[in-house]
Structures are given as structure tokens and as C-alpha cells.
Amino acid sequence: MWDNHAVLRAIANLLLTASLLMLLYAGGYWVTHSPLFPVKRIHLSGQVAKVTPVQLKYIAQNELSGTFFTLDINKTRQAFEKLPWVDEVQVRRAWPDRLDITVSEHVALARWGDQGLISTRARWFDAASDQPLPVLFGPAASEKEMTQALQDFRQRLQPARLQPIRLWLTERRAWKMELDNGVVLELGRGPVGERLSRFVEHWPRSLATLPYRITYVDLRYPNGFAVRMPDYKAPPTAANKL
Numbered sequence: 501m502w503d504n505h506a507v508l509r510a511i512a513n514l515l516l517t518a519s520l521l522m523l524l525y526a527g528g529y530w531v532t533h534s535p536l537f538p539v540k541r542i543h544l545s546g547q548v549a550k551v552t553p554v555q556l557k558y559i560a561q562n563e564l565s566g567t568f569f570t571l572d573i574n575k576t577r578q579a580f581e582k583l584p585w586v587d588e589v590q591v592r593r594a595w596p597d598r599l600d601i602t603v604s605e606h607v608a609l610a611r612w613g614d615q616g617l618i619s620t621r622a623r624w625f626d627a628a629s630d631q632p633l634p635v636l637f638g639p640a641a642s643e644k645e646m647t648q649a650l651q652d653f654r655q656r657l658q659p660a661r662l663q664p665i666r667l668w669l670t671e672r673r674a675w676k677m678e679l680d681n682g683v684v685l686e687l688g689r690g691p692v693g694e695r696l697s698r699f700v701e702h703w704p705r706s707l708a709t710l711p712y713r714i715t716y717v718d719l720r721y722p723n724g725f726a727v728r729m730p731d732y733k734a735p736p737t738a739a740n741k742l
Contacts, residue, residue, distance in 0.1 A: 539568050539599050546603035550585035550627070556603070559583070568597055576601075584627035587619065610650060610667075611635045612643070622647035638669035645669070653677065653696060660700045688720035695719040 542560045544553075563579035564571060573591045580589040580603060590602040606619040611633050616626045618636060622644040638646045646669055653664050657679070666678040675687040677696075687695055699707075699719055707714060707727065716728035 538597065539564070539566075539571060540597040542599045542601060543594075544601050544603065546605075548585075548603055548605050550605055551583055551603060555583055556580070560601075564599075568593060568595075571599070584625060587621070587623070587625075608633055609647060613637055618643055618647055620647070634664050635666050636669075637667070639671050642669055649675070649692075652693060656693065656696050656700055660703045662700075662703070683714055684716045686716070686718040686720060695725075699725065 542564075544556050544560075559579050559582075564576055566572060571593075573593075576591045576599070577589045580586055580601065585605050586603055587606045588604045592600045594600050606617070606621075606623065606625050606627070608617045608627075608629050608631060609620045610618045611629075612618050612624055613635065616624055617629060617633070618624055624643055634650065636643075636646045636650065646667065649669070650664065650667055653667070657663060663680045664677050665680050668676040670676075672689065674689045675692045677685045677687060679685065685696070685699060696719070699717060702725075707717070710729070712729040712732045714727055714729055718726040718728075
């Protein structure tokens with residue numbers, strides 16, 4: 501074999517190729533891991549009102565590690581998303597030494613009972629707020645359903661100039677709502693939107709004109725509704741007058 505020049509040439513070429521590959525790998529590893537390529541600048545952007553610059557700076561200084569090439573983009577995004585009001589984060593490398601981070605916040609729509617908030621995107625998040633938000637009470641995993649219902653009910657109530665302040669959904673998918681005027685609406689199951697629209701139609705021209713305080717309206721009847729008026733006193737009958 502050692503007298504076969506073709507075989508020797510092939511072995512030499514193979515060894516040379518392997519050496520070059522190892523050299524390229526070592527060079528690439530050195531470049532990507534070298535401290536000569538640190539992340540020197542972090543550019544933060546996005547319209548934020550609840551997330552403070554101090555919080556963002558703390559994450560940038562304490563949670564990010566690695567060089568420009570080795571920094572884990574997913575871990576970087578997750579580090580910022582730990583902040584209570586942060587909804588989504590986008591992270592991009594910008595040659596030669598900058599990291600561009602775009603932050604978007606949750607927009608609170610309602611409270612989820614006494615445990616956290618619900619965003620306009622129907623996402624639960626654990627944060628505090630002093631906003632006068634409506635309160636939702638529903639089964640687990642009903643955030644999206646209740647968010648859509650709340651937004652629909654708000655639109656339907658606009659002609660009556662009323663707002664929902666509490667909304668309940670039972671396990672059997674029956675709805676109940678308390679309005680900002682103190683009236684509780686029993687909507688039940690089925691065509692709750694139609695029932696609410698019927699209430700809105702009658703509220704300003706009949707119910708709101710009654711000389712008695714209304715605390716409860718049961719809208720589950722097909723062609724009408726029942727009203728509870730605690731101050732109402734029935735007029736005396738003819739028998740009572742005698």
C-alpha cells in the first residue's frame with residue numbers, strides 16, 4: 501500500500517480536509533464565543549405604561565448572558581415576559597453589538613374574580629391595577645368566552661347608557677350580570693344577546709320611568725321579563741278597604 505502513490509495521495513487529501521474542517525470549527529467556535537464580540541448596546545422599544553424603565557433595565561443587566569452570537573434569544577424573551585404587565589417580547593440581533601428588544605403590554609379589560617386580570621386579548625395575567633374594571637366570575641378556561649361576552653354586552657348596553665360591573669358564568673353556561681346602576685340581570689342560557697337587547701329596548705321608556713327602585717330583572721322568559729322592586733307596595737284591594 502505504501503508503494504501505491506494514488507492511495508497515499510488520497511489519504512493525504514483526507515487528512516488535509518479533516519484538518520481544515522477542524523480548523524474551521526475551532527475558528528468558528530472561537531469567533532462565536534470570544535469576549536471580543538460582546539453585546540454592548542440594548543435598544544428597548546414599545547409603548548409601555550405599566551412596565552417601568554427600572555424593571556426593563558434590571559432584566560437587561562441581570563438576566564442576559566452570552567456574547568452577540570451565543571446569547572439565547574428565547575431565554576432573553578422569556579426573561580422579559582416574566583414581568584407582570586408584559587404581554588409579548590420580540591428580540592433581534594443587530595450587527596455588530598446591539599440587541600433590539602420590542603415590548604408590548606397587556607391592556608387590562610377586567611378582573612378575574614380576586615385573582616389577577618384579563619387582557620383585551622383574553623389572556624389572564626397576575627398583576628395589580630387601581631382601574632375601575634368589571635369583575636368576571638367563571639369556570640376554568642372560560643377567559644376567552646367571557647371576554648367576548650363582556651365586549652358584546654357592553655356594545656348592546658350603550659343605547660341605555662349602562663355598563664356591566666360584574667359578570668357571572670356558571671358551569672351550565674348560564675349568565676348573570678350586575679349593572680353600574682345596581683340592577684342585576686338574570687340572562688340564563690341560550691339567546692342571551694337577544695334578551696339583553698330586549699331589556700335595553702324597554703329600559704329607558706318603561707322600566708326606568710317607574711317610581712320604584714328596581715334591583716333585579718329576570719330576562720329568561722320568552723316574551724317578557726320579571727322585575728323585583730323592593731319598595732313597591734301593592735295598592736289595597738276592595739276587600740281590604742272594607
